[in-house]
Amino acid sequence: MKREILYALPFILLLFVSMSNETLLIDHDDKxxxxxxxxxxxxxxxxxxxxxxxxxxxxxxxxxxxxxxxxxxxxxxxxxxxxxxxxxxxxxxxxxxxxxxxxxxxxxxxxxxxxxxxxxxxxxxxxxxxxxxxxxxxxxxxxxxxxxxxxxxxxxxxxxxxxxxxxxxxxxxxxxxxxxxxxxxxxxxxxxxxxxxxxxxxxxxxxxxxxxxxxxxxxxxxxxxxxxxxxxxxxxxxxxxxxxxxxxxxxxxxDGICLKSYYPGYANDSIYIANNVIRSSASAIKFGSASYGGFKNVTIENIQVFDTFRSALAFESVDGAVIENINVNNVVAKNTGNAFFIRLGHRDGEKSGVVKNISIKNVKVEVPFGRPDIDYDLRGPEVNYFHNPFASSIAGIPGHHIENVSLENIEISYPGRASKSMAYIPLSRLAQVPEEVKGYPEFTMFGELPAYGLYVRHASGISMKNIKLTLQNEDFRPAFVFDDVKGIIANEIELPKSSKGQFILKDTEKIELDVESSNLIEKY
CATH class of the missing domain: 2.160.20.10 (Single-stranded right-handed beta-helix, Pectin lyase-like)
Incomplete structure (x- = not known):
């Protein structure tokens, strides 16, 4: 009998714990x-x-x-x-x-x-x-x-x-x-x-x-x-x-979900954003623009974005904030103006911020030629110039690099149809792209970008694996422009066929590019 009681004791304890938990839940819900x-x-x-x-x-x-x-x-x-x-x-x-x-x-x-x-x-x-x-x-x-x-x-x-x-x-x-x-x-x-x-x-x-x-x-x-x-x-x-x-x-x-930081010394920390559907006449998920303290240890996964005028993902430090340890996984964005925008600026605050350790993987985005938010009664303001569809961008400022950004399993469809008559910037004049150190952070802040797919400036440690870019129509611009970048690793890159350079490198070093043809790489 004692042995039977001994064997039954764990089950009795488990039943007691279950009843205790149930009672607590009932107490909570039946206030x-x-x-x-x-x-x-x-x-x-x-x-x-x-x-x-x-x-x-x-x-x-x-x-x-x-x-x-x-x-x-x-x-x-x-x-x-x-x-x-x-x-x-x-x-x-x-x-x-x-x-x-x-x-x-x-x-x-x-x-x-x-x-x-x-x-x-x-x-x-x-x-x-x-x-x-x-x-x-x-x-x-x-x-x-x-x-x-x-x-x-x-x-x-x-x-x-x-x-x-x-x-x-x-x-x-x-x-x-x-x-x-x-x-x-x-x-x-x-x-x-x-x-x-x-x-x-x-x-x-x-x-x-x-x-x-x-x-x-x-x-x-x-x-x-x-x-x-x-x-x-x-x-x-x-x-x-x-x-x-x-x-x-x-x-x-x-903005759909917006993380802000108004207080130096404080931060958004340990944030989990998952299984959400977002439509927005601005950005779907955004850090900033108020960015005095920080954004740390953020996980974003299983997100659907529709009909969004600005960025599906925007990470902005322009007032001194630290952005670090950000993990994005499984985002599908249809009819959005921009896939992702990562920005380090210096609009306000005593010193420039830090943006580092961002991982974005398993992302599929469709960028249209027209306005994605056309069905909204109140739409985001038009840009002040004619423009071609905008590339994703990773942009720091002189002397302050964005560090360690990993892009993996990314597929972005662009409309093409870019015209040289619309704010054309030739590759020989890449310095013409404005720095806008104190500018309001937005994916359109630099005006015309010289790449249709990804524009990277003032960054270190850029890793790209299994990246696929497609064009519905021709685009005269190259897929990638890297300007003042230290450390690029690119593997399994799939691009539309082209006879001209698709990887444009300016003041860039420590490069590992797995590219089928060397004529796709041009240095300036």
Missing amino acids: KQFLVTDYGAVPDGTTLNTKAIQKAIDAAHKRKKGGKVVFTKGKFLSGSIELKSNVTLFFEEGAVLLGSTNPTDYKKMDFEGRPVSPKKDDNSQMALILAHKANNIKLAGKGIIDGQGLELALKIDSLHHAGITIDPNYNVKRHRPNETMRPKLFRFSQCNNVEVRDLKVGEAACWGLSFELCNNLVIDGLTVVNRSYWNNDGMDITDSKNVRITNCNINSAD
Whole structure:
């Protein structure tokens, strides 16, 4: 009998652990419920429920174990509400939280205790849902959070023109109030243990979901449609650690998933972005342009990109940030203006940043001849010159190289049709490509590029393996231009047939090129 009990003991312990875990999950998911309707909220889409919703949140927060604030079926109109520790906002199927279209219903949170940022007032501190130093918070359910951003932004614009609420930074050229005057959908700062799951969210007057200096953040299963107005990023992650963004479908009039760094000495660190579908009138996944601290240990995999005007992938350090240890795997981009853009500049900050150790593999991209985002109502601004379709680029600045970039299993289809009558730069004048050391980082920043496939300047340690470039029509430019590059290893390169040079080398050394014909290599 004792032996039987001894043999059964491990299974008993396993059963006990399983029951314990199940109990913990039940405790987490079945928190005491606080229905917003019990606190006076009216789901008619017209009654302003800000105070009633906040009362429900405050009541759940005061409870020792926290609670679940529930939005039942109906439309709940609200201004800014503040989410607090140990509170879940749960939206039942058919529940809709509508952002007020009255600008005075939004408050600006001070977010005291943050580190000093050179650009601390560069983006809006207002939002429909705010959280500051809140821990163990969650938003989930099958409902909708709709910022009603177009109507809200137009009212903000009208107040400016009426002289009631003046925007000192009003964008006269594009006839719109600055983003600092327009509320976001979410604005979370210095929060720990945050989950946002399964909701349909978006239509803000500014950025969609904004998380700053947060730790342990999970964003999963969201549908994000944020294309009501200008500066409509899908989601922005600023100097946060241990972040997972998975299984989301994002459609945004500005950058889809944007990592930013506003604080020197801080960084986005340990970021996992996977299994997302992204459409954007700007870039799909972007680091920057705010880039003061860093972007470290980031994994991006299993991403689908569609109808995106700018870059499928953009990594930008222009304010002193360190970008390092970035791994990209399995990206398919159809109808996008640019495959990838890697940039080290010196726009701001005390010293130039660092960009190193980037691996991009298993990527397939289709670049069209026309605008990829033509079906957007609000599109990215046109470039200021006639141009040919742009190559991918890896571009540092004089004296500061981008280091150790590995490209493997990359296939990019280009439209060709480039014309020498469109901003032609001959290979004998490669120095004519501007440096733009202080320029705003964008794949079009250099104007016409002298390569159709990949342009590399001021870089060290470039490795390329199994690279296939195709042209739908002829292009007079070569496939590759390397200018001031130290260390190139290229194997298994497949290009359209050509009788002229396809690897252009200028001030380049330590070269290992596995090329069938030597006439494909030209030095300048």
